[in-house]
Amino acid sequence: MSILNLDFYNRSPLLVAPELLGKVLIRKYQQQIISGRIVETEAYLGNDDPASHAFKGKTKRNSSLYLSAGHAYIYSIHRSYCLDIVTEGINTPGSVLIRALVPLQGIELMRRFRQREKISDLTSGPGKLTQALQITKVFDGQDLTNADGELVINDDNYPVNKILVSPRIGISQAKTEPYRFYVV
């Protein structure tokens, strides 16, 4: 069991996104652990990707994308928050969106935060998993490579099934690029 470090994140999002599959997203919440295994991710290239929030340059909202690799970028969309992990170097705003988890620890807390009972309703979407793990705007710009932080990603050497690839979900630009990665 080891925390993912700068070297892991400091690469192209097209490499980091598939390798995040099978890793464990861990939220330390008031002395308790809420965690889940990552099963779906999407890569967003920075400057040259029309679907990226950084495509039109740096703004107040997306400024976390310009931090060094391993920082969190949290944004709100409709009534949800989504979690991105920054990849590549400073001022290279590539990132990976965490789209789905399989719940591991803290399932009762997830049920309370989600107001849902079924396991399949807890973390099966980018806005659902942030609600289940209580990941809000306060995590925007936080360094996920800090082992003392309240949000980290660990590698427990879980064997990953065949990685499947498809176009990204829910976007209106660059709809056909195969930048979504998932396992079943």
Next chain:
DNA sequence: ATCTCGATTGGCT
């Protein structure tokens, strides 16, 4: 100050 729109979700048909 006002308008538009979205990397979503949940409920209904």
Next chain:
DNA sequence: GCCAATCGAGATG
């Protein structure tokens, strides 16, 4: 499968 909810960021005046 379709669609309304809902809210903050960004653009515009």
